Amino acid sequence: MRIGELAERAGTTAKTLRFYEEQGLLPPTERTPSGYRDYAPETVARIDFVHRGQAAGLTLAQIRQILDIRDGGHAPCEHVRDLLDVRLAEIEQQIAQLSVLRDTIEDLRQDAAHPDPETCSTDQVCRYL
DSSP: OOHHHHHHHHTSOHHHHHHHHHTTSSOOOEEOTTSOEEOOTTHHHHHHHHHHHHHTTOOHHHHHHHHHHHHTTSOOHHHHHHHHHHHHHHHHHHHHHHHHHHHHHHHHHHHTSSOOGGGOOTTOSOTTO
16 A cells, blocks of 8 residues: 555654655555555555554654564564553652652642732742742
């Protein structure tokens, strides 16, 4: 199938498909005699895998590692599990940081609940920040 049809089936753009090919996420494709890319039908599933990996927060480099393992004839399940473990730890850390930030902003907002312009000095923009 040509790039436009693949893009439509995969829910992406031809530009993205060319980028994926440059990044090694898609194997080099056959060309028609007139020079058009001619993708195999299973390429749709591969692009879907790339999109699912991105949705899980994996980088394109990590997704390429997984695809390289699969393309090498091995099951990438353990590698995927390890990547997901790291991603979960990163998310837990982000949640903790956001919780601290929320508490800080909540405290600042509480301090600013009843603003008194008379208490602001001229050398400060706003005492609540």
